[in-house]
Amino acid sequence: xxxxxxxxxxxxxxxxxxxxxxxxxxxxxxxxxxxxxxxxxxxxxxxxxxxxxxxxxxxxxxxxxxxxxxxxxxxxxxxxxxxxxxxxxxxxxxxxxxxxxxxxxxxxxxxxxxxxxxxxxxxxxxxxxxxxxxxxxxxxxxxxxxxxxxxxxxxxxxxxxxxxxxxxxxxxxxxxxxxxxxxxxxxxxxxxxxxxxxxxxxxxxxxxxxxxxxxxxxxxxxxxxxxxxxxxxxxxxxxxxxxxxxxxxxxxxxxxxxxxxxxxxxxxxxxxxxxxxxxxxxxxxxxxxxxxxxxxxxxxxxxxxxxxxxxxxxxxxxxxxxxxxxxxxxxxxxxxxxxxxxxxxxxxxxxxxxxxxxxx
Amino acid sequence: xxxxxxxxxxxxxxxxxxxxxxxxxxxxxxxxxxxxxxxxxxxxxxxxxxxxxxxxxxxxxxxxxxxxxxxxxxxxxxxxxxxxxxxxxxxxxxxxxxxxxxxxxxxxxxxxxxxxxxxxxxxxxxxxxxxxxxxxxxxxxxxxxxxxxxxxxxxxxxxxxxxxxxxxxxxxxxxxxxxxxxxxxxxxxxxxxxxxxxxxxxxxxxxxxxxxxxxxxxxxxxxxxxxxxxxxxxxxxxxxxxxxxxxxxxxxxxxxxxxxxxxxxxxxxxxxxxxxxxxxxxxxxxxxxxxxxxxxxxxxxxxxxxxxxxxxxxxxxxxxxxxxxxxxxxxxxxxxxxxxxxxxxxxxxxxxxxxxxxxx
Numbered sequence: 078x079x080x081x082x083x084x085x086x087x088x089x090x091x092x093x094x095x096x097x098x099x100x101x102x103x104x105x106x107x108x109x110x111x112x113x114x115x116x117x118x119x120x121x122x123x124x125x126x127x128x129x130x131x132x133x134x135x136x137x138x139x140x141x142x143x144x145x146x147x148x149x150x151x152x153x154x155x156x157x158x159x160x161x162x163x164x165x166x167x168x169x170x171x172x173x174x175x176x177x178x179x180x181x182x183x184x185x186x187x188x189x190x191x192x193x194x195x196x197x198x199x200x201x202x203x204x205x206x207x208x209x210x211x212x213x214x215x216x217x218x219x220x221x222x223x224x225x226x227x228x229x230x231x232x233x234x235x236x237x238x239x240x241x242x243x244x245x246x247x248x249x250x251x252x253x254x255x256x257x258x259x260x261x262x263x264x265x266x267x268x269x270x271x272x273x274x275x276x277x278x279x280x281x282x283x284x285x286x287x288x289x290x291x292x293x294x295x296x297x298x299x300x301x302x303x304x305x306x307x308x309x310x311x312x313x314x315x316x317x318x319x320x321x322x323x324x325x326x327x328x329x330x331x332x333x334x335x336x337x338x339x340x341x342x343x344x345x346x347x348x349x350x351x352x353x354x355x356x357x358x359x360x361x362x363x364x365x366x367x368x369x370x371x372x373x374x375x376x377x378x379x380x381x382x383x384x385x386x387x388x389x390x391x392x393x394x395x396x397x398x399x400x401x402x403x404x405x406x407x408x409x410x411x412x413x414x415x416x417x418x419x420x421x422x423x424x425x426x427x428x429x430x431x432x433x434x435x436x437x
Numbered sequence: 438x439x440x441x442x443x444x445x446x447x448x449x450x451x452x453x454x455x456x457x458x459x460x461x462x463x464x465x466x467x468x469x470x471x472x473x474x475x476x477x478x479x480x481x482x483x484x485x486x487x488x489x490x491x492x493x494x495x496x497x498x499x500x501x502x503x504x505x506x507x508x509x510x511x512x513x514x515x516x517x518x519x520x521x522x523x524x525x526x527x528x529x530x531x532x533x534x535x536x537x538x539x540x541x542x543x544x545x546x547x548x549x550x551x552x553x554x555x556x557x558x559x560x561x562x563x564x565x566x567x568x569x570x571x572x573x574x575x576x577x578x579x580x581x582x583x584x585x586x587x588x589x590x591x592x593x594x595x596x597x598x599x600x601x602x603x604x605x606x607x608x609x610x611x612x613x614x615x616x617x618x619x620x621x622x623x624x625x626x627x628x629x630x631x632x633x634x635x636x637x638x639x640x641x642x643x644x645x646x647x648x649x650x651x652x653x654x655x656x657x658x659x660x661x662x663x664x665x666x667x668x669x670x671x672x673x674x675x676x677x678x679x680x681x682x683x684x685x686x687x688x689x690x691x692x693x694x695x696x697x698x699x700x701x702x703x704x705x706x707x708x709x710x711x712x713x714x715x716x717x718x719x720x721x722x723x724x725x726x727x728x729x730x731x732x733x734x735x736x737x738x739x740x741x742x743x744x745x746x747x748x749x750x751x752x753x754x755x756x757x758x759x760x761x762x763x764x765x766x767x768x769x770x771x772x773x774x775x776x777x778x779x780x781x782x783x784x785x786x787x788x789x790x791x792x793x794x795x796x797x
Contacts, residue, residue, distance in 0.1 A: 094454065094457075094458065097454075097477070098454065098753075098754070098755055098756070099754045099755075099756055100738055100754070100756030100758055100768070117457070343750065343751040343773055344751075344753070348753075352747065357743055357744060357747050358744060358747050358748040360747065360750075360751075360752075361750045361751055363751075365725040365726045365773060366725045366726070378460055383717055384717060384718060387712065387717050387718050387720065388718040390703065390720075390721045391703040391704075391720075391721055391723075392720075393458075393704070393708070394458070394459045394460070395458055395459075396458070396459055396460030398460060408460070413703055413725060
């Protein structure tokens with residue numbers, strides 16, 4: 078099977094590695110030949126060679142949502158999941174309006190723009206979260222607003238005509254995510270629930286929990302049907318103090334909160350994406366053992382001690398080979414344990430080992 | 438870490454893939470740039486460029502025993518496990534004499550040569566196994582001898598001055614193997630026992646068994662010390678009907694009977710080899726779930742049905758990308774299950790799916 082991947086980041090890198098193991102051949106479309114996935118793929122193409130990329134691929138998938146429109150138009154026919162799903166993700170406003178229209182629970186929101194933002198927020202009420210409409214991931218273009226003065230800071234970074242989503246700040250009990258996979262015959266499987274911990278809008282760590290939240294599973298199954306998805310979908314939820322389940326956001330691709338599946342599950346999210354888009358039977362999403370993941374943010378291999386990290390029983394290092402930038406996702410550690418309690422202790426230990434080395 | 442690997446086969450391929458995940462860089466020395474490991478390594482060198490291969494490597498290890506003497510002499514200083522261990526493996530006679538000298542149990546044997554073989558076997562007794570001294574793996578150069586006439590067949594394939602090992606044919610209850618890993622500080626870990634099924638001298642499948650054979654573990658631990666091993670050692674044993682443990686052979690490298698560890702254990706044999714030779718702490722060899730492996734011998738991707746194989750819950754395909762030859766190891770499937778009984782049923786199903794497609 079010859080698979081094309083739009084985007085060369087670590088999600089593509091893990092997809093390529095899982096597929097190469099099975100004898101698949103990969104092409105990656107990315108402007109950077111040194112991106113993680115570009116380096117391990119059989120062929121790399123820059124965006125201006127999208128026609129050659131298409132010729133090299135029997136099927137195309139994506140690991141990144143923010144793909145230029147002109148590329149999406151060209152790859153449309155070969156791409157799974159459907160390019161249409163990315164339309165929803167091109168605008169945070171469109172995504173939220175979709176949830177409202179279809180009756181999926183999500184934090185209350187209004188739509189605003191730079192010139193009306195101060196006024197709209199005063200009416201909507203504090204505290205709230207203001208999100209720029211476009212190009213947002215890993216907390217980019219997101220602001221928590223507690224006082225009127227916070228709005229001035231936002232407006233310094235954006236044009237007055239820009240559109241914003243203004244959401245109620247949810248005081249949640251915990252954040253969790255579910256990842257689902259669906260094939261072209263409509264078969265669906267759900268990965269175990271993970272509880273997630275973000276810091277400044279970036280996932281820091283997560284771990285599986287023997288916890289079934291029926292309402293969230295039903296939302297996920299319904300979303301897969303509703304979107305006629307073939308491939309993966311990850312949905313991040315808030316679980317509020319009064320027991321409500323609210324969708325924070327979704328992504329129709331492999332997801333950082335599913336990295337643990339490489340070591341924790343019978344079939345990883347990456348392999349199941351490939352199985353789904355290549356028309357192969359979906360693999361079991363069952364858990365072998367409680368497992369989790371700790372992101373390594375903004376640190377190089379020289380900043381961490383492999384001696385210490387690998388001495389944590391059951392830790393597996395994934396290193397993406399990217400150049401270091403503050404808070405950038407440089408790698409992660411998957412961790413497996415016998416019990417959930419042991420798992421939490423190991424995650425705590427890994428966090429201490431990784432981040433106590435950070436220059437203060 | 439820049440690691441050099443002597444040999445480009447599938448053992449090297451899996452070692453490279455496990456190490457690349459951790460950010461290691463690999464060079465492979467092999468005459469074939471299209472060998473499995475050559476294709477995934479960062480750099481490939483043919484044997485005549487061994488000096489450049491050495492310059493590119495901080496540490497060197499091997500995935501194959503039959504490395505030319507002139508190469509071994511040049512890589513000696515950088516190579517872990519010690520090149521001295523390969524001396525034992527260059528001659529089946531030397532290996533067996535080592536076991537006898539050190540008091541390790543092994544099937545009874547004599548040493549013979551082409552011109553004396555018929556006579557020696559008559560004295561030693563039938564049935565026996567005759568093994569050519571050199572270059573033997575996967576059943577090559579091995580013959581079961583039940584009658585005097587069988588010797589004539591052997592002598593057609595070998596020179597009269599060639600040396601042979603003549604072993605008692607052991608009527609064993611089962612074959613099993615243990616894989617151990619030892620670091621330079623003398624820390625040792627043992628992988629779970631697997632029961633192995635060979636066909637015509639080639640491993641067909643194996644699976645973990647919750648069975649501890651203390652005597653075999655002690656032999657393995659003693660061997661690691663005795664050989665002052667840093668790295669992996671795999672020992673294949675016979676378990677006789679009267680409860681004796683006999684060493685069949687050993688290999689100081691990753692082993693086909695340890696492939697399951699990629700999906701079944703906290704740390705794979707390949708990662709632990711890299712950890713040992715790079716001076717990193719050894720990883721846990723514990724089992725996540727009962728698991729096993731089925732070799733795909735002499736078949737291409739077109740000869741098997743991925744649809745069927747991947748529909749077996751918990752199966753993971755490893756495809757080496759080699760050209761097809763009769764009985765050649767082309768790939769394998771790792772399989773994980775909840776119980777040993779479920780595991781055996783799945784292996785049975787995989788064997789039927791793979792080999793019922795073989796042209797008769």
